[in-house]
Amino acid sequence: MDSDSDSDGSHVSSTPPRHPPQPSPLPSRRALLFTAKSRTQAKNTSITSTKSSRPILRPKPSTKQPRKNPPSNPKTLENPIQNPQNPSSLPFQIHKNDTISSEVLPNLTKNASCSKPLIQNPLSPPKFSDLPFQIHRNDTLLSNDNSSGEVLPAGGLCVSKFASFSKTRKAILNLEPAEADPIEPRLAQQTEKKEAVVRKHPNLIGSNVSSSLPVKKVKCVNEGNFVRLNINGYGKKFASKFKRRNSNSSSGKKFYRRWKKKVGVVGKEGEGGNGLCDEEGLVVEVKGRGGERLDFDTKLIGDAVMRVRNEASDENLLRLLKLTFGYDSFRDGQLETIKMVLSGKSTMLVLPTGAGKSLCYQLPAMVFQGVTVVISPLISLMIDQLKQLPAAVEGGLLCSSQTPEEVLETYKLLEEGSIKVLFVSPERFLNSEFLSIFCDTQISLVVIDEAHCVSEWSHNFRPSYMRLKASLLRDKLGAQCILAMTATATTKTLYSVMHALDIPSSDLIQAVKPRDNLQLSVSLSENRMKDLMTLLKSSPFSEAKSIIIYCKFQFETDLICKYLCDSNISAKSYHSGIFAKERSRTQELFCANKIRVVVATVAFGMGLNKKDIDAVIHYSLPESLEEYVQEIGRAGRDGRISYCHLFFDDVSYFKTRSLMYSDGVDEYVVNKLLCQIFSGSTNPAGKICSLIKESASRKFDMKEEVILTILTQLELGEVQYLHLLPQMSVTCTLNFHQTSPALLAMKDAVVSAILKNSVIKDGQYIFDIPSVANSTRLQVNDLSNHLQTLKLKGEVTYELKDQAYCYVIMEVPKDICSLATWLTKWLSEVESCKVRKMDTMYDAAVFAAEACDKVHGCLGRQHTPCLQRKIAEYFISGTEVDVPKKIGGSSPFLTADIKVFLQCNSQAKFTPRAIARILHGIASPAFPSATWSRTHFWGRYMQTDFKAITEAAKAELLNIVGKDSIKQGHSQD
Ligand SMILES: Nc1ncnc2c1ncn2[C@@H]1O[C@H](COP(=O)(O)OP(=O)(O)OP(=O)(O)O)[C@@H](O)[C@H]1O
Secondary structure, three states, X not given: OOOOOOOOOOOHHHOOOOOOOOOOOOOXXXXXXXXXXXXXXXXXXXXXXXXXXXXXXXXXXXXXXXXXXXXXOHHHHHOHHXXXXXXXXXXXXXXXXXXXXXXXXXXXXXXXXXXXOOOOOOOOOOOXXXXXXXXXXXXXXXXXXXXXXXXXXXXXXXXXXXXXXXHHHHHHHOOOOOOXXXXXXXXXXXXXXXXXXXXXXXXXXXXXXXXXXXXOOOOEOOOOOHHHHOOOOHHHHHHHHHHHOOOOOHHHHHHHHHHHHHHOOEOOOOOOOOOOEEOOEEEEEEEOOOOEEEEEEHHHHHHHHHHHHHOOOHHHHHHHHHHHHOOOOOOOOHHHHHHHHHOOOOEEEEOOOOOOOOHHHXXXXXXXXXXXXXXXXXXXXXXXXXXXXXXXXOEEEEOOOOOHHHHHXXXXXXXXXXXXXXXXXXXXXXXXXXXXXOOOOOEEEEEEOOHHHHOOOOOOOOHHHHHOOHHHHHHHOOOOOEEEEEOOOOHHHHHHHHHHHOOOHHHEEEOOOOOOOEEEEEEEOOOHHHHHHHHHHOOOHHHOOOEEEEOOOHHHHXXXXXXXXXXXXOEEEEOOOOOHHHHHHHHHHHHOOOOOEEEEOOOOOOOOOOOOOOEEEEOOOOOOHHHHHHHHOOOOOOOOOEEEEEEEOHHHHHHHHHHOOOOOOOHHHHHHHHHHHXXXXXXXXXXXXXXXXXHHHHHHOOOHHHHHHHHHHHHHOOOXXXXXXXXXXXXXXXXXXXXXXXXXXXXXXXXXXXXXHOEEEOOEEEEEHHHHHHHHOOOXXXXXXXXXXXXXXXOEEEEEEEEEEEEEEOOOOOOHHHHHHHHHHHHHHHHHHHHHHHHHHHHHHHHHHHHOOOOOOOEOOEOHHHHHHHHHHHHHHXXXXXXXXXOEOOOOOHHHHHHHHHHHOOOOOOOHHHHHHHHHOOOEOOEOHHHHOOOOOOOOOOOEOHHHHHHHHHHHHHHHHHHHHHHHHHHHO
């Protein structure tokens, strides 16, 4: 049975360690100095001295203990007064506006209706400074003013806030009045009639919680849910058809049997009749999340949904939760979020990884009459989320790897109303066909998963997420409510996400405190490989059965993996350079505990819901505290004590820090790019332009992602200069086979346009798709269909290449130069923000390893308290550090080295930024590492400030240009 330590803010000492230490027979002197409190903590900790590798206090290898669940402490949740001295026993807090200071959030309106603190403890009002982590509820936290003494009911719900909820809901959902309780009598009947088997869901909190709901049979089968294994929608097609025939009619039964055979549903064959229906309605037995078979009764669930529609009370929601998910209680933040969403309030939800954010849209999706659209950044993540939907919620997926038939099938199911939750990528919003389907389909809720990607100030900014503005979601999709979810966002990031999505600051629900069951340790390492092997051989890591090792570079993952395999540790590496099939195989093996270690880059982990990962080791310093928190959050999702170790060293820090400069741009290059983008501006409106990704990237020495960011900003900024279209391959090479080209052109206007726009090479006609589309006034899709028809007739064969960004110009900027200045400034701020994030991560590691005074519970290499404090400071107060002293301002040899470098490479054309990148060892599209890492100067100035190098290079280039022009002047004389 799984457990969870998030729910009650429980502490390390209340969570059973994976390998409970035996008391040391001869405690070290240091151990004897512990206070009672620190002793409890230390008991659960593997602690070794920084100086010597000899353990001061280390748990003995475990005498295997059965898994215990951390106490889910409903009392503490309900009444914080019971534990007044322990601020962390406070319930979950809802973050109200004021938590974000008014300077940071100047535009966000405050919500008067929620001006009272939700969480208060009249005996001992918590002070921010007292708390190990920020309490996230506005006034409670920052003002320390909780004079009203109002105590929250369980779950921290603000009652007043939802007083008028039921009325609002009725108005929104246009529901019939509540019927007499149809569920209670049935439950009683059912309980009498059948053997009452207590429903035990694998994800229940606490082993002793049981549901009063009876279930019919629980046995184990393979993992997964049949509905969602058919990701292309076929399963749902049958499921929905069957649902519509949900009666005792023989055709319905026949259909069900066929469907069952096809998708592998286990019906209730043995229990009277064919088991399709009983008096409660349809009983379908499906595979639960943990692989066990769960029954759900569609009638009971339907009734529970109706009750929530009529009144979204705690009781009704809990009933629906139990029936659908098998859980006995909501976790912190879930109930509040669900209520906000159901009342139609757009909400920003920040909960740690593994805290159960998905449920906050899954449950409302059942209640809403329209579709819930979930926007996710990765296909693999979407598939995982689809698999994790409860059986009673029908899901669908639209992604680029589907065939056109599969996409059409999904559209059809949507139209039929057979999809409740639809997963899409943000790129889908460029597709007008996709947007048009929502003219007839009501969207009740749009969920933005990993919502920090919306903000350029986040660690994971995605240009395609910029499109997800409230205006688009509300005006174009008609979305009634937006739920933005993330596990990691600083106040600045949150502000920009909420601003873009038009979410008022009052509707922020936040708990950034990392889980208490994670033991964080840090060490500065001179020889990381050696230290890693030592760590893996020593307790508690030697007992860990499931470990992720995060590395910065792909080659490191392969190297370490090989090393581990040679040392008889079963391991596999995982990075984006490995084929997708092999990667998913690795993930499967890891989830099935068939391999012990996955050595991975950042590519691994998103959406990974393996609960029993015992340890996460960072072989390299993460790029930000956000990344660190996200990655350690993979460990201990079952609530048991788990171990997270961070290795760092200066060399790898400098190397990673340098990489933060890969996305920067120079103003005059941006200027040139803008000129090219708008070069087609003489075209009449509506003409399609394209920019081939690879060649533009090389020409402007800009990453493709950066070009896309600029294009997206040109579309979504204050003035809409262009309209982006979906990306496509634009160069077509075509061969004619039957009819001669000239003859065919006489009959076919498209062929005629192709001949006019083509270059003939070796008998092949090479043309640009947008040019032909423009001259025929066809849409690109229609042109593609036409070519396809000619191909089917045997007239032509063709090949497409050159992926390009396609767009239509809406308005030509009046002043390209100032637009270039503005864009460059914006991108350089984004770049500086990334560098500061890296510096803050490094600073936290250095502080823990070298400066921590160890008076607050840190011991040896174990630095859970001080790291958690650093994390809280960073996420809440936005504390960032200055440039570390180790980064030198300049160097006496710099100018001389740049001179020599330029002399040695006089054949190449450089920009100051290109020189600075080479000196920092950063590859770029025009200066790939394959060529330039051979130079003697590659990465030589990693420790020197990047801007200082750029300035020195600029001066030297100007010097050369000056000399050249003087030379030219002399020769002209
Ligand atoms: N109320 C609950 N009671 C018990 N288990 C729950 C509850 N809510 C969610 N869970 C379980 O918690 C696990 C993590 O949930 P989920 O994947 O939604 O987390 P998350 O916050 O989205 O994490 P991440 O940020 O890593 O994606 C799931 O296995 C889910 O079944």
